[in-house]
Amino acid sequence: GAVVSQHPSRVICKSGTSVKIECRSLDFQATTMFWYRQFPKQSLMLMATSNEGSKATYEQGVEKDKFLINHASLTLSTLTVTSAHPEDSSFYICSALQGAFFSGNTIYFGEGSWLTVV
Amino acid sequence: AQSVTQPDIHITVSEGASLELRCNYSYGATPYLFWYVQSPGQGLQLLLKYFSGDTLVQGIKGFEAEFKRSQSSFNLRKPSVHWSDAAEYFCAVVGNNNDMRFGAGTRLTVKP
Numbered sequence: 230g231a232v233v234s235q236h237p238s239r240v241i242c243k244s245g246t247s248v249k250i251e252c253r254s255l256d257f258q259a260t261t262m263f264w265y266r267q268f269p270k271q272s273l274m275l276m277a278t279s280n281e282g283s284k285a286t287y288e289q290g291v292e293k294d295k296f297l298i299n300h301a302s303l304t305l306s307t308l309t310v311t312s313a314h315p316e317d318s319s320f321y322i323c324s325a326l327q328g329a330f331f332s333g334n335t336i337y338f339g340e341g342s343w344l345t346v347v
Numbered sequence: 348a349q350s351v352t353q354p355d356i357h358i359t360v361s362e363g364a365s366l367e368l369r370c371n372y373s374y375g376a377t378p379y380l381f382w383y384v385q386s387p388g389q390g391l392q393l394l395l396k397y398f399s400g401d402t403l404v405q406g407i408k409g410f411e412a413e414f415k416r417s418q419s420s421f422n423l424r425k426p427s428v429h430w431s432d433a434a435e436y437f438c439a440v441v442g443n444n445n446d447m448r449f450g451a452g453t454r455l456t457v458k459p
Contacts, residue, residue, distance in 0.1 A: 261445055263446060263447065265449075270454075271451075271452070272437065272449045272450065272451045272452045273391075273437070273449045274449075275446060275447075275448060278444065278445075278446055322390065322391070324447065326445055329445060330379070330441050330445040331379075331445075336441070336445075336447055338390060338391045339390065340389075340390040341389075341390045343388075
């Protein structure tokens, strides 16, 4: 079964409002979580990396004030799209990692969340 | 930073024919490479991964990939494609910061 859960799987919001997407690791402690964005028929682009208890590290070109990432616990990270606009409509996917990848740990992906801003 | 390139945006093969999807990586150290498949509107499914050891890696659904350091490549192959293999395929690499980066993807169409 899924080890990383995203919620909601689909959400529609009005332009100008904020929407929160949750990413949970179900049976392990995710010391690091990653957020990706995927536009239709495009690749997954890394938005930010978050370590539990620390501020997220954003990729170049990603607005940290628009895409708020919180990783307050070892099993939950949230992505809040603030003042959403239609161009923010996209597929958002999270992934989670316990410990260091190069120590033999696995990166698990969530099922993704479709955001439509109308 | 690490990166992968998938030169083919779209490939069409006939059902039953063999398949090879190309992936080239750029990374200073030994790369950790992955192939994922994504059906429309769905999440990612891991096909296979390479960490070290045998350069020919077997995955699920009859896929395999070969790591060639001299060519900086990690091409995905399947001897006989099924109609259900039609999907988007992504090559990915993990870097020093545990971050996984994806290629642009290759869309596979399977002709009957």
